[in-house]
Amino acid sequence: MKVETRSIEYIPADERHGKARDLFPIWFGANMHITTLVTGALPIALGLNLFWSLGAIVIGTLLGAIFMASHSAQGPQLGIPQMIQSRAQFGVIGAIFPLFLVMFVYLGFFASSGLLAAQTLSSLTKIDQTWSILALNVLCFVATIYGYNLIHKMQKVLSWASLFIYIAATYIVFQLHVPSGSWGMGQLDLPVFLLAVSMVATWQLAYAPYVADYSRYLPVTTPTSHTFWYSYAGTVIGTIWMMTLGATLTVAIPNFLDHSGGNLAGLFGNFAIIMFLIIIFGQLAINVFNLYGAFMATITTIEPFIKLKVTPKVRIAMIFCVTVAGTVLCLLGQSNFLAFFLNFIFFISYFLIPWTSINLVDYYLLRHGQYNVKDIFDVNGQYGKINWIACVAFIVSILAEIPFINTTFYVGPVAKFFDGADIAWVIGLIVPAALYYFPMRKKLNSSSIIVRNSSTTNHLEKDVK
Template identity: 55%
Template sequence: MKVENRSIDFIPEDERYGEPRSLFFVWFGANANITTVAAGVLPISLGLNLFWSVLSILVGSMIGAVFMASHSAQGPRLGIPQMIQSRAQFGVFGAIVPLLFVMLIYLGFFVSNTLLAAQAVATASPFSNEVNIILLGVVCFLVALVGYRFIHRFQKILSLVSIAVFGFATVLSLALPIEPGQWTPQGFSLVSFLASVSISVTWQLSYAPYVADYSRYLPTRTSTRQVFWYSYLGTVIGGSWMMVLGAMLAKGVAGFSDNVGLNLVGLMGGGTLLMFGFVLYGQVAINVFNLYGAFMSTVTVVEPYAQLKVTPLVRAGFMLVICAAATGLCTLAQNDFLQFFLNFIFFMSYFLIPWTAINLVDYYALRKGVYRIADIFEPDGIYGRVNWIAVSVFLITIVLEIPFMSTSLYTGPVASALQGIDLAWVVGLLIPAGAYYGLMSRYRCAVTAPVET
């Protein structure tokens, strides 16, 4: 299959193709993996019963997916990857600031996904854990190298298979014995409920930095409404289903969180073929997203300093270095994966939410989708080298979030006063949205430029 020849550059109309319904399979498939199932264990670990766990998962997923799908809708209109579009808000060089944080998120998810996959196959694989991790990295590298078209096909197959496999697992989970009172509204904890909602919101927002990467090849005439709803429904249905399944299994299977992948396979009857064929397929699929997004972000960082032509060889070189670095991090074993995963999700929210607020306010409220695409690639264009308003609002918001943070590593004074309720995500959404809109409204002359390609 031919390697994709585009990277961060604009997709011309004559290369556009596809239908928005393909995005349902992309984002359903992105959630159909054991990492999402593991995320569903987290509300149970916070002390919620199944009733409140499921409710928090649904509420958080539906809220977070609004922002995620709003980013997806930008793809056909602009025809460029998500993070390079941030240059219109932060400046050509200023966009490197949020990109550095996004790179940490890609690496964190790559490590989490690979550790879970290696954990799942440990008893069936003839190789050591380190070799399994390397083999997983090689497969991710090859799929991500081929690029956009192959990833779409990969996700569609995964989605269709997942419906059957996870449907079977769900039926089995409903038959498991659980302690009384799990499906009643008793034992409510506001702190745990809000924390669980935050987890689901952040889970959906974690796709925001690269969601438009998978809609940018759609024709410009594509319905924005359809792009939004196919992305929204795919990620809400896929994400909620997997998380609810994880919550039910955490209650029904003793020690489920100790090895999510292996216990899930065991529930369905075990078998080496199922373990390698489906569990690994799902983990590879989501890690391809992280590797592909990390490649886009790296090129976006490097491109202003060097007029880089991304040939297939250059593409392979970048991806190989990124994949090698991420795979190397995976060999650093985690003694408490669940706690690491919980802290990582909260860590993501503190940086992702201010960025998403600035990006969406700029696109929908200020510029109303009208950008000069050529200037996004030009340091001396209308978006400038650094937009200090955006950079300052982003960094100041992160500082303002600190008193509201609540994790096992650090709890801020406001969160302590609220008995552990983490409201940092609310601060991270409202403050940058209002501050950026108010300050940038003074410069509306830069907003009225027509779209140029």
């Protein structure tokens, strides 16, 4: 296994490999872990029963995954990581603002997933939790150094292993007793239901900043529809499955969330070690995703200012620095800091939704996937340093979202007025789409007119000569 030599640069045609179907195990496996399962408990924590919790999980996943998979489909066409492609919308320097927010999200999820893995490892081996965090993060560091190909292989192994183990787990879980009425329709608390849908949809949207990182090596001839549907199917099936288990376990086992990994493994009795190992492997795999994405975002942020050649030594040094930052947060997370920090991360995630909208509108509706990749790396290229249309649309959309947000960190006035209903993610998709599309279409049309006029003038001058 060779260390990956590419970072944020374009992947040449002769280095492209794989099939679109390879994306299914990537995104199926990316959701088959304890963090997804714990997230599925949120609708229950909000007060919904199992029936309406499952409804929120299904609707939120089906909607959010549309945007996630739409980003994935960009990878084979452009051959570059997801966030660096944002330079075509925001400008080479302007793209740093959403990149900075993405870094918080990566590190936040790295800390939370690492802590859950360490808790599970400590339960299995009785190793001190701090040492468990350090040992697991070293493994993540090593895997991230090898990069793209190793991550794909890890996800295939995880997907197959998870498939069989979680089939058994599902059978066991649905034998557990749940309170009467848990599966009844009853009376729906619509504001709480909308909040639960929002949380689940945001889970999918959080993948958007790095989903194309894992499709960029596919041949450019890969059909866009294939890339979309394999990504979509993998993430939808994995997410709904795990979140449904999480919601059911939270209802069936008192204080399940106090030690989710140990409680889940305990259901297997004498075979608990198998589930312990799957849980730890799953957490390692998703944290390699987070670390790899954080590395890409770091390179993309500093590249306009320092033309850094990412040699193996530079790669190792930068991944090490990101690992140290994530490990520090994970160690702090052993106290009550983690609850505050994760709430802050979900709060930040709302601010990335307008980025998703701007990126997809630009790619699918305005430029139709046609970009000058060379200029994406040129601060003086056609995309410029800062595209104020995108930056203003981004900032205004964030401000428009704030009144609709409902988190433990902050509740907006509109959300309060509607008894906690949260539709901020819908606002974050619609508002920037309108604010960006119309002025940017006018700008692009003007540019094309100038190019055509310039071409006509050149032809006239040649004729005169």
